[in-house]
Amino acid sequence: MDFTKIDQLQAKLKGMRPLNDTELKRLRDEFMVENTYNSNAIEGSTLTLRETALILQDGITIAEKPLREHLEAIGHKDAFEYIIELASKDTPLTERVIKDIHSLVLMNDAANRGRYRSVSVAILGAATTPPPPYLVVQQLEQLLADYDSMKAGQHMIQAVAEFHLRFEGIHPFIDGNGRTGRLILNLELVKAGMLPINIKFADRRKYYDCFDNSPDMLAQLIADYEVWELERHICIIGE
Numbered sequence: 001m002d003f004t005k006i007d008q009l010q011a012k013l014k015g016m017r018p019l020n021d022t023e024l025k026r027l028r029d030e031f032m033v034e035n036t037y038n039s040n041a042i043e044g045s046t047l048t049l050r051e052t053a054l055i056l057q058d059g060i061t062i063a064e065k066p067l068r069e070h071l072e073a074i075g076h077k078d079a080f081e082y083i084i085e086l087a088s089k090d091t092p093l094t095e096r097v098i099k100d101i102h103s104l105v106l107m108n109d110a111a112n113r114g115r116y117r118s119v120s121v122a123i124l125g126a127a128t129t130p131p132p133p134y135l136v137v138q139q140l141e142q143l144l145a146d147y148d149s150m151k152a153g154q155h156m157i158q159a160v161a162e163f164h165l166r167f168e169g170i171h172p173f174i175d176g177n178g179r180t181g182r183l184i185l186n187l188e189l190v191k192a193g194m195l196p197i198n199i200k201f202a203d204r205r206k207y208y209d210c211f212d213n214s215p216d217m218l219a220q221l222i223a224d225y226e227v228w229e230l231e232r233h234i235c236i237i238g239e
Contacts (some may be wrong), residue, residue, distance in 0.1 A: 001155070001156065001216060001219060001220065002222070003155050003223060005134055005158060006194075006223060006226055006227060006230065007126070008159070008235065009230035009231065010193065010220070010230065012085050012234060013230055013233055013234055013237075015159065016234065016238070017237060019237065020134050024053075027233070027236070028037050028084070029057070031196065031198065032077055032080050032081070033049070033052055033053045033056055033057065033077075034198055035047065035058065035076075035080060035186075035189060035196070035198045036052055036073055036076040036077055036080065037049045037053075037073075037201070038050040038200050038201045039178070039179050039182050039183075039198060039199070040052075040072050040073060040076060040179065041074060041201035041203055042070070042178060042199070042204050042207070043072075043179060045069050045072055045073075045150075045229075046065065047050065047062070047065060047069050047073060051065065052059075052132070055070055055073050056073055056074070056075065056077050066160070068106075068108050070106035071107055072105075072108060074107065075104050075105050075106065075107035075108065076104075076105060076179060077178075077181075078104045078107070079101050079105050079179075079183050080115065080183065080186075081106035081157070082101065082104055082192065083183050083184075083186060083187040083190070086187055086194065087187055087190035087191045090191055091191075092182065093137070093147065093187070093188065094143045095140065095141070095144065095146065097143075097187075098140075098172075098180065098184065099114040099115075101180050101183050101184065101221070101231070102114050102173055102176055102180045102189075103178050105177060105179045106176040108171070108183065109175065109176075111207045112173065112174050112175060113152065113176075115173070115174065116136045116137065117133055117136065117172065117174040118131065118133050118170050118174075120132050120133060120175070121134060121171055122169065122199055128169060130169060130170060130171035131170060136170060136172045137168070139170045140170055142171055143163065143166050143167060145169065147159070147163055150162055150163065156188070156192040156194070156217075157189075157219050157222050157226065158215065158216070158219045159221050160185050160189060160222065161187075161215045161216075161218040161219035161222055162183075162211075162215040162219075163184075164181050164182075164184070164218065165211060165215055165218060167184065168179045168181050169211075182199060185222070187195075188230055189222075189226070194226055195226060195229040195230060195233065196221045196229070197222060197225035197226055197229060198225065198226065198229075203221075206221060207221065
């Protein structure tokens with residue numbers, strides 16, 4: 001897989017004038033709203049993009065939508081801001097970090113946030129079954145231990161794709177695994193000097209298909225999104 005275009009766009013972006021704090025905040029806030037909408041929609045939220053923006057930016061309650069969906073939007077926003085803070089400090093990915101991200105994502109579920117599942121689960125339509133609960137810690141620890149060699153032996157996008165597929169396969173939590181996993185994916189991209197990506201609800205079928213194929217399919221999807229984000233930033237700065 002060729003990531004030359006991404007490397008070239010990264011170099012071009014770095015050579016352009018930096019965004020000031022106000023511009024950077026505006027872009028990041030826009031991304032955060034869209035990312036929250038798409039990530040939660042993939043998991044079944046009925047909030048529209050406009051409703052998500054009203055909740056997160058204006059603090060408006062959408063009368064006909066469940067409180068749970070409001071809290072999911074707020075939790076994802078808080079978790080996104082948290083991963084940006086972690087990335088700015090180049091914080092290593094650990095079990096504690098994963099649990100902290102999950103705690104924010106699942107802010108509406110005090111009993112399960114930040115806690116590994118204690119029951120067996122099945123993912124409808126998946127080719128494999130997640131491990132029984134007594135193997136979750138062992139497999140997650142092994143994944144984190146393998147991650148350094150994954151990063152050393154291949155492009156970062158390939159490494160995060162492999163990590164994401166394995167993380168979702170372990171399915172360590174009773175709920176919130178997809179949202180947590182996509183936030184971890186973005187944390188690792190930003191730490192590597194790339195832009196966070198927004199896996200769109202409209203592309204959910206393509207995203208789901210990645211779980212039945214090799215990590216290369218997901219790596220290509222991530223790469224395509226990364227190119228889109230880089231070109232968008234370059235265009236904005238150029239204007």
